[in-house]
Amino acid sequence: MTRALRVTGLRVTYGPVVAVDGIDLDVREGEIYGLLGPNGAGKTSALSAIEGLLRPAAGDIVIGDIDARAHRLQSKAQLGVQLQATSFQSNLRLVELVRLFAGLYGVTLSPAQIRERLEEIGLQHDASKRFRELSGGQQQRFSLLIATIHDPALVLLDEPTAGLDPQARRQLWDRIERFRKEGRSILLTTHSMEEAQAVCDRVAIMDHGKILTVGTPAALIAAHRDDPQVRQAAHGEVTLEDVFIALTGRELRD
Amino acid sequence: MLTFALPLILLVATGLGKNSAVLGGPAFRISLALTVGLVSIGTVGYSLAIARDRDTGVFQRLRVTPAPTWTIMASRWIVQLGAVLVMAIVVLVVAAVFVGITLPPQNYLFTVLVALLGSAVFLSIGQAIVGLIASADTLNAAGRLLYVPLIGLSLFGDSDRLGMTVELVSRWSPGGCLETLLSAAMGATAWSGQSWGALFASFGYTVVFAVIGIRWFRWVAH
Ligand SMILES: Nc1ncnc2c1ncn2[C@@H]1O[C@H](COP(=O)(O)OP(=O)(O)OP(=O)(O)O)[C@@H](O)[C@H]1O
Ligand SMILES: [Mg+2]
Numbered sequence: 001m002t003r004a005l006r007v008t009g010l011r012v013t014y015g016p017v018v019a020v021d022g023i024d025l026d027v028r029e030g031e032i033y034g035l036l037g038p039n040g041a042g043k044t045s046a047l048s049a050i051e052g053l054l055r056p057a058a059g060d061i062v063i064g065d066i067d068a069r070a071h072r073l074q075s076k077a078q079l080g081v082q083l084q085a086t087s088f089q090s091n092l093r094l095v096e097l098v099r100l101f102a103g104l105y106g107v108t109l110s111p112a113q114i115r116e117r118l119e120e121i122g123l124q125h126d127a128s129k130r131f132r133e134l135s136g137g138q139q140q141r142f143s144l145l146i147a148t149i150h151d152p153a154l155v156l157l158d159e160p161t162a163g164l165d166p167q168a169r170r171q172l173w174d175r176i177e178r179f180r181k182e183g184r185s186i187l188l189t190t191h192s193m194e195e196a197q198a199v200c201d202r203v204a205i206m207d208h209g210k211i212l213t214v215g216t217p218a219a220l221i222a223a224h225r226d227d228p229q230v231r232q233a234a235h236g237e238v239t240l241e242d243v244f245i246a247l248t249g250r251e252l253r254d
Numbered sequence: 255m256l257t258f259a260l261p262l263i264l265l266v267a268t269g270l271g272k273n274s275a276v277l278g279g280p281a282f283r284i285s286l287a288l289t290v291g292l293v294s295i296g297t298v299g300y301s302l303a304i305a306r307d308r309d310t311g312v313f314q315r316l317r318v319t320p321a322p323t324w325t326i327m328a329s330r331w332i333v334q335l336g337a338v339l340v341m342a343i344v345v346l347v348v349a350a351v352f353v354g355i356t357l358p359p360q361n362y363l364f365t366v367l368v369a370l371l372g373s374a375v376f377l378s379i380g381q382a383i384v385g386l387i388a389s390a391d392t393l394n395a396a397g398r399l400l401y402v403p404l405i406g407l408s409l410f411g412d413s414d415r416l417g418m419t420v421e422l423v424s425r426w427s428p429g430g431c432l433e434t435l436l437s438a439a440m441g442a443t444a445w446s447g448q449s450w451g452a453l454f455a456s457f458g459y460t461v462v463f464a465v466i467g468i469r470w471f472r473w474v475a476h
Contacts, residue, residue, distance in 0.1 A: 051318045053473075073320045081318040087310035104319040146315075 002029045003062070004154045004185035005050070010059035012045045012209075019045035021209030022059070025187075027154065032176060032186045034200035036193070036244060039253040042209040043189040044084050047156050050187075051081050064153055077105065080152035082143050084159050084189075088131040094118065094142065095127045098149065105150035121145050137168040144175065148184075155179060157188040161195060173199050193241035203240070207248045261291035261345050269353060280355040281442030284345065285433050286405075288369055291341040292432070293404045296376030298397050300334050301383045305390040309475045317473060331377060338373040342366050357440055364439035371456055372432045378460045379404070379428065381467025388475055404429050431455045 005027040012020035020042040027033045035043050049056040050063070052072045061068040061075075068075035088097050095114055102109045109117070118124045121141040126134065134142060140160065148155060157176075161169045176186055176199055190196055196203050197217045204214040213220060217240050224230045225238050229246035265287040307313055316326050346362060349355040357365065383400070387393050404427075424430045431452035438449045 053314060053317055073322065076318060077320040079318065083311060083314055083318070085311045086315045087307075087312050088315065089307070089312055090310075101319065104316070104321045106320075143315075 003027065004029050004031070004064065005187065006060075006062045007046075007050065008060045010046060010049055010061065011057040012042070012049050012054065013057045014045075018209055020049065020056075023206065023209070023211045025204065025211075027185050027187050029153075029185055030180055030183055031201045032180055032188070032199055034196040034203035035187065035189045035206060036191075036196055036203055037189075037206040038248050041206045041248075041253075043206065044158055045209075046206075047158055047187070047189065051079060051156060052076055077150070078153055080147040080150070080155040080184075082147040082155075082157045082160055084162075086143055088143075088146075090130060090132055093128045093130055094123060097131065097142075097146065101146045102149050107150050109149075117145060117149070136163050137165065140164060140168070140172070144172070148179065151182075151184075153184060155184055155186045157186065159189055159191065161190060161192065169195070193239065193244055197240045205244055205247055212247050258291075258341060258344060260294060261287035261341065262348055264290055265345060265349060265353060279442065280349075280353075281437055281440045282433075283353075284349050284355060284365075284440065285436035287345045287349075288342060288365075288436060289372070289405055289429055289432055290401075291345060292338060292369065292372045292376045293401060293429070295334055295337050295341060296373045297380040297383070297400055297404060299337075300330070300377055300380035301393055302390075302397050304330065304380070304384045305387070305393040305475075308384070308473065309390040313473045334377055335370065335373055338369060339366070342369040361439060361441045364441075365436060368432070368435045368439040371435070371453075374460045375428050375432065375456050375463075376404070378463035378467060381471070382463040383467070385467035385470040388472060390475060403427070426451075426455055428456070428459050431459070 003026055005025065007023065007025040010020055010023050010025075011018070023042075023046060025033075025035075025046070035046070037043050045054070048054045049059070050061055050068065052068065052075065056069070063075045063078050066075045066078060089100075092100065095111075095118070098114050098117060099109065102114075115124060115127070118127055121144075123134075123138060123142060126138070131139060131142065140163075144157070144160065147157070160176075161172055164172065173195070176188070179186055188200075200217065202214060202216050203220065205212045205220075213223075215223065220243050221238055221240060224243045224246065227246055230238060230242050233242040233245045265283055268283045268286060313326065317323060342365070346357075346365065350357075383393070383397075387396075425434070425448075434443075434448060434452040435456065437443045438445045443449075
């Protein structure tokens, strides 16, 4: 089986804080993989290490067949990234941003191609706007466009549907599934168990920097259906959310 | 906009009324305008822009692309240098056309070169500031106060009214060195040992502040 991403023994620390405590991940080609976990579980930290934004304290990261820690720039070229909090240069217009980022990834787009890309996400009439002048949903669509401008094999999305209305959310799910049909792999984080169940082939539930369990949503539900904590969390039919709550506890996080 | 308006206002305002003679000659007026422009583009403007982009995640978005990290900063420096070049030319043109201060042709070249050297000094100070201050809020609040030490000090370089120490500090401050160099570049004073001193001090400031600013710089605002 070909892997889009293989992470082993990944450890990320911020001074004394251990954010990621030795996790393994493997994302298959053409797979949508969900990384779930309460606030502060270490999802963004794990993604940041894969993206090369921070240097892990330990562990190996292989993207496709490139050792990401040894060949940072090469591995970045394979990745499409949408960060949890992102923004773009405030003095540039959308067309200019598309051209700039295409250039940074070594892609040359003609004005017609740029227009086409913006049309795909329904922003053809906003080409001369600036990023901050877009609505939240438009911003989200635009940053997903930038993330995939170079047709990357692996796309990392950190909470891509946070703050979206149901229409925009469905639209995004469709886009993600289209990526998969094109042969890409997707690693995403989300707080919506409904979303994980709807779009992810497999999910990993993580907490306190460790991965608690991995599997298809259906397999996780089947495996934990009869746990007493899951029974207690469930209101009727057992859902992925019941499993999540049972595994990660009921207390609020930072 | 302030970056262009302020130097021009100063250029014109220093010529108004009877106090112009007290403040200094035509070369001094241009040099004050250029210094203010350099501080506002190189130090204040640059550090505020960098702090804002760091806060909003613009740099993180750039850092996940395969562009080498140093090019992200280098492109910002080039933009600021370009702005300084435009500002210097605008000030010199306005001085010549509207205020009636002209220089011999080669002195224009020297003046622009010194302005670019000065922008290296003030950009590296801006870099040191964003390196040492992590929060955009703090910088927003404190950033404009930088005009006081950087420009205010240089004003006393030629006056002994405030005593020797102040004069010494002010003459060898980054702004003071720039004034010394600009005045020589415009041909208002002869190139002297003090000019050499100012030149070496400017290189020294650039290296020291750039090293501090790069060494402690963080891409995220935590
Ligand atoms: N730059 C940082 N400096 C210090 N600690 C950090 C930093 N970033 C994250 N942390 C800490 O590391 C832990 C993991 O944070 P991380 O952002 O990876 O969690 P997360 O799973 O993405 O959470 P969320 O769902 O809220 O986005 C938390 O305890 C957080 O406080
Ligand atoms: Mg996160």
